[in-house]
Amino acid sequence: MTVKLPEAFEKRMQHMLGEEFEPFLASYEKERYYGLRVNTLKAPVGEFLELSPFRLSPIPWCREGFYYNGEERPGKHPYYYAGLYYIQEPSAMSPVELLDVRPGDRVLDVCAAPGGKSTQIAAKLQGQGVLVSNDNSADRVKALVKNIELFGVRNAAVLNETPNALGRVFGGYFDKILIDAPCSGEGMFRKDEDMIRSWSPESVQTCVVLQKDILDAAAVLLAPGGRMVYSTCTFAPEENEARIADFLDRHPHFEVVPIPDAWGFAQGRPEWIMESRQGIEGFSGRAAEAVKGTARLWPHCIEGEGHFVAVLQHKGEGLGIEADPASGRERTSGRGNGGKKPAQTETEREDIISRFFAEMGFPDLPGKLVFFGDFAYLAAAGLPDLSGLKVARPGWYIGNIKKNRFEPSQALAMGLRAQEAVRSVSFTADSLEVVRYLKGETLQLEKDEIAVRDTGVSAKGYCLVCVDGYPLGWGKWIDGLLKNEYPPGWRWIW
Known part of the structure; x- marks a missing residue:
């Protein structure tokens, strides 16, 4: 593999790295590393490894992360469509691990978009607490929503806002904040050559302005004593050590939590910030010394691409405005029914959903029932009033009401476990039926092929379709036919 690096970038890296430059440059002649991360919301790591058809080896900094051979294409396996894992570059798994x-x-x-780190956070929450996944790009939020739903996350809200706008609602609300900042992308040159074509020295300075604003906005959102992780996938000191030193000097109530010297991670380099353009402003000795506790992931030192990570701890002094977690009202500018008034009252809609849940044998599902028009969501307990924000999902999207009936969503299916539905059918991963289902085809199934959990329950009706016991979506069984309810936008395209 040969990667043609930008001349200005190569000269800068040679100056920065000195004797390390040749091993660094040689890393671009090697194949990139491929990784996947097990979704422990659906299967413990050991359970997945017993099922896995892939040759896997552990990623040292992430217990749920594994290297795989790129020729195996796990994105084309039914387990991917069941949300059993997320395909993620190995170095990109490190920031959430350090968020604790x-x-x-x-x-x-x-x-947050496209959602890799949000799904990693969700797995660590294990359905408890609150996850707010935000991205200011409306187009990228679509991919974020799908990945949250595919992963079966029940306790997330998805927003489409600028970081500054979040302060109106979430001042001092969060225990943990991840800033995977927009950056010049130098660490991804080996993985994605489009990043090389879009890079310029000016792009670094453009990103510096964005990063400073995002860090300042996030500081207001963190609760006293909380933890914040800042990460980039670039090598530029202006976007890394200089950003942290500048932040510390302007926010003395924050400190760097040193990252352990492990896994081949290297220390931050304070001497580089004085050579960056930001260095002309000068940084305090405290700030410059503190950035030694940050970490750089170099492609010639680890099996992964380039990253920078800093862990920032709030010392405990109060900051900003307080959110009101007791409020239950939410508003969205995205989903709804076009402004039309629902045909039923809220109580009538709740009754329709309650009857469906009882008929399906669902347990008491978590969260507060929230409606936008005829669309129904379960919002995580303790989520503040989202009025005035652009909301893609205020919670777990469970379905919508059409006339006097409830239609369950794909997100509801993906967030359930097979045993939580009164009817289910499970195909093996190597079966023709599972491929036909994922392609949207109607299947012929005998009545005795539908697993009915409770005696006296008819096989007729909505049925949770699974692969090896893990949900894929809905079907509707009647008289020997399983009508396919798998969404067109999710289908397997060969």
Whole structure:
């Protein structure tokens, strides 16, 4: 593999790295590394490894992460469509590992699309607490929503806002915040040559302005004593060490939590920030010394692409405005029914959903029922009033009401477990039936092929379709036919 690097970039890296430049340059002649991360919302790591048809080896900094051979194409396997894993570059798994998310935390992913790190956070929350996944790009939010739903996340809200706008609602609300900042992308040159074509020295300075604003906005959102992780996939000191030093000097209530010297990660380089353009402003000795505790992931030192990570801890002084977690009202500018008034009252819609849930034998599902028109969601407990924000999903999208009936969503199916539905059918991963289902075809099935959990329940009706016991979506069985309810936008295209 031969990668043609930009001349200005190559000269800068040679100056920065000195004797390390030749090993760094040689890494671009090697094949990139491929990784996937097991979705522990659906299967423990050991359970997945027993099922996995792939040759996997562990990624040292992520217990759920594994290298795979790029020729195996796990994105074309039924387990991918069941959300059993997320395909993710190995180095990109490190920021969430350093965020130290615990079940019950309130967590914000500021620049979340397409959703890899949000799904990693969700797995660590294990359905407890609140995840707010935000991205300011309306187009990228579509991919974020799909990945959250594919992963079966029940306790996430998805927003389409600028970081500054979040302060109106979420001041001092979050225990943990991830800033996977927009950057010049130098660390991804080996993975994606389009990043090389779009790079210029000016792009670095454009990103610096964005990064500064995002860090400042996020600082207002973090609760006293909370933790914030800042990461990029670039090598430029202006976007890395200089950004952290500048932030520390302007926010003295934050400090760097040193990242352990492990896994081949290298220390941050304070001497480089004085050579960057930002260095002419000068940084305090405290700030410059602190950036030694940040980490650089170099492609010639680890099996992964280039990354920078900094862990920032709020020392505990109060900041900003307080959110009101007791409020339950939400508003969206995205989904709804075109402004039309629903045919039923809210109580009538709740009754329709309750009857469907009882008929399907669902347990008490978590969250507060929220309606936007005829679309129904379960919002995570403790989520504040989202009025005035652009909301793609205020919670787990469970379905919508058409006339006097409830139609369950694909997101509801993906967030369930097979045993939570009164009717299910499971195909093996190597079967023709599972491929036909994922392609949207109607299937012929005998009545005794439908697993009915409770005695006296008819096989007729909505049925949870699974692969090896893991949900893929809905079907509707009647008189020997399983009508396919798999969404067109999700279907397997060969």
